[in-house]
Every structure is written in C-alpha cells, then in structure tokens.
Amino acid sequence: MFEGTLVDLVPFEDDYATYLESWMNEEAWFRAHLWDRREPHPEDAVKKYIEKMEKNERAALIGYQTKAGDPIGGLIYDHEWSRVRKVEVTFFTGDSRYEGTDEVLDGLLMLARYCFETRNMHRLDAMSLAFDEARIDALRRAGFVHEGTLRQHIRWDGDYVDVELYGLLEDEWPGYAARIEALGLQASDLEPKPKPEKKLEDEKALDEKILAP
Amino acid sequence: MILLEGLLVDLVPYGRAFQAREHAWYNNESMFWASMGERELLTRARMEQQRREEAEADQPETGVTFGARTKDGTLIGLFGINFLSCYHRVANLGAMINEPAYWGGGYGTDALLLVVDYAFDWLDMRRLWLDTMSSNARVLRQMQKVGFTPEARLRSVALADGQWNDEVVFGLMRDEWPGRDTMIARLGLRAR
Numbered sequence: 001m002f003e004g005t006l007v008d009l010v011p012f013e014d015d016y017a018t019y020l021e022s023w024m025n026e027e028a029w030f031r032a033h034l035w036d037r038r039e040p041h042p043e044d045a046v047k048k049y050i051e052k053m054e055k056n057e058r059a060a061l062i063g064y065q066t067k068a069g070d071p072i073g074g075l076i077y078d079h080e081w082s083r084v085r086k087v088e089v090t091f092f093t094g095d096s097r098y099e100g101t102d103e104v105l106d107g108l109l110m111l112a113r114y115c116f117e118t119r120n121m122h123r124l125d126a127m128s129l130a131f132d133e134a135r136i137d138a139l140r141r142a143g144f145v146h147e148g149t150l151r152q153h154i155r156w157d158g159d160y161v162d163v164e165l166y167g168l169l170e171d172e173w174p175g176y177a178a179r180i181e182a183l184g185l186q187a188s189d190l191e192p193k194p195k196p197e198k199k200l201e202d203e204k205a206l207d208e209k210i211l212a213p
Numbered sequence: 214m215i216l217l218e219g220l221l222v223d224l225v226p227y228g229r230a231f232q233a234r235e236h237a238w239y240n241n242e243s244m245f246w247a248s249m250g251e252r253e254l255l256t257r258a259r260m261e262q263q264r265r266e267e268a269e270a271d272q273p274e275t276g277v278t279f280g281a282r283t284k285d286g287t288l289i290g291l292f293g294i295n296f297l298s299c300y301h302r303v304a305n306l307g308a309m310i311n312e313p314a315y316w317g318g319g320y321g322t323d324a325l326l327l328v329v330d331y332a333f334d335w336l337d338m339r340r341l342w343l344d345t346m347s348s349n350a351r352v353l354r355q356m357q358k359v360g361f362t363p364e365a366r367l368r369s370v371a372l373a374d375g376q377w378n379d380e381v382v383f384g385l386m387r388d389e390w391p392g393r394d395t396m397i398a399r400l401g402l403r404a405r
Contacts, residue, residue, distance in 0.1 A: 154301055
C-alpha cells in the first residue's frame, strides 16, 4: 500500500478485478479512455485487459481507495518512454459518487507523486475531452498546464469533440507534501459501499432462478 | 507499380527494395528528425528482430505505408499513416525522407499532398494530424505552407542533442483542404 492523504494506492486485484467488470462498461471508463472504441467489455475482455497491463513494463493499472478501504477506481500510467522519461497518465472514477471529489484529486496527485518521485519521470502527459469538466478541474488543481486543443478529434455520441492536452514537468512539481499543503483537501465522508458479491454466489442465484418453477 | 503519382515523386508499395535501404537510413540523420532526437545505432540483427516483433504484435495494424520514389527511380523514404481510426475518422501522418540530399527540394511536400488527398478522398478521414519537434524548422515551414494549423505545443517532450525540445502538434480538417490541384497551383510546384 502507498499511503496518501485521502486515498491509498493498492495493487489492482481481488475486489478491484470484480468491480472492473462493471466499471469497464460505464461512462467514467470511456471518458478516461477517449480514443478507444466504445464497446461492451464482457468478463473475459476485462480479465484480458488486467493481464495485459500486468505484463506491460511501460504501463500499470493501480487501484485507489479511501482510508476506510472503499475502492474508488483506477489510476493508470501508460506508454512510459524511458529515453525522455515521459509517461501518459489517466484516472477513472469507478464509483460515480466520488466524481469531482478531493479523493479523486488526491488519487491523481498520488499518481503524479509516484511517477515523479519513484519512477523518476521528467514529464507527465494528460488529456481530456473538452466537456469533461471534473477531469479538467482535477488536472488544473494538480498543477497540469494546458498546452493545446486537438480540434474535433473524438467521435462522441453523435458529435466530434475537442481534446484538451495537458502536461506537467518535474521542475513544476513542488513535491507531494507541498502540493497537498497548498490545496487543503476535504474528505467527502461517503459511506463505504457493500463488498461485491462473490461470483460463485451470483451464479448459484442465477441457477436457482432458472430452475425455479 | 505506382499507387499515387506526384510531380517529383511517386508513392509505391514499400517493399523489399526499400527494406534493403533501412539499415543505412535508420542509422543516418533522418532518424534523428523523424524520432524527435533519437540517434539510432542499429545492427542488422536488431532490425530483423524488431521486424519480427512487429509482425507478431497482436495490435491490429491500421497504418498505411508508401515508399517514396523519385521520377528517376531513386528510393528516398516513406510516407503514410502511422495509425488511423475509422470511427473518429482521424489519421496520424508519418513521413521520413531518409536521403538528406532530397531535403528542401519540394519532394516531401509533393508526397505530403498525395497522402493528404488519399486520406480524405479514399479513406474518408475528416481530420489529419501529425507532430514534430520544435527545432525541426523544415517541417514547421512545410506545415505552414500546406495549411496545417498548429494546435498544441507540448513542452519539453523531446531530448535532442542534449537540449529539451517541445513537440508541436498540427491538425488539418477536411473542410480546410482545398484539394491537391489547388495546392499545387498555390505552391507553384512543377515537374522537373
């Protein structure tokens, strides 16, 4: 576990793998992966995605959760480029109750902390659909600088939507502790959600339903 | 076999004759500009391995690669699409003129006009984009000439000869493109 102020970073496994089966089919996922085709992700595709990320040395999928252990979503770095020490970062709010909260911002700050202070990156790249205000707000508050707009770059629900590009450089990163002190994060104190039911029980319930007269 | 016929160059299948030039090309200065500062020192064995890895990768191949050949038959590099998306209707363009003697003579612009027309008229793209590092004055000039709009400047992306360079991203929408014939007239491009 890698401890932050409002959230902790944990390996993406166990309950996270179960949650991802629904998260990967929800709006927040597709907003975070704006270039990918919007398509259904059955359980096998979700499993394959997790395995692919585990094997990829230039990328990682990380879980983030409240101090009470309630999973919020995922933090991702991808396409790490060692020669120029650059990496693309994104995040998704699996539990939509946390959308726009300081928990998500702390998740992003922890990801930046990990990339700069542990992985020795020089630059972080981030992007957002132009209408994704919660993401843009989090990026700005974390210190990312707006660097341009790809015009009508993404087909989204009947329209062509602009993509906003952001960057954060190592010499602009004051360190996690300094950034946290300046921001004064507030916990949202949401009730932890019930643990996901075990798959086996789901299937048993389904069997009983089908067999019931 | 000519797929796209230009005034100074033709775009042809990127076949074995081009691949045979790659060892010389990838180890010369052209790669430095195309890769935003990389100095390749590639052995033939390493290149073979990279080719095998690319062939085995499970990523769906969405690129289109043309070889660029002058009218007198000299192979000078490659032009095409690095990757595209049919649902976003966006294509990322890539190009390398690997023979420095052919830099600045209009060969690249001639090939670029062919590729832009091809992407819009055959592949039905509605947006094209590409990037280069901020010290690449030749490409920056060419983008302005051909009508691409600078859309973003990503700071400190490219390390080239010890200096951090920005990456400049350009975009061109289909409704901004007057067509190849108009561009040829506007630029005064002529066969030699």
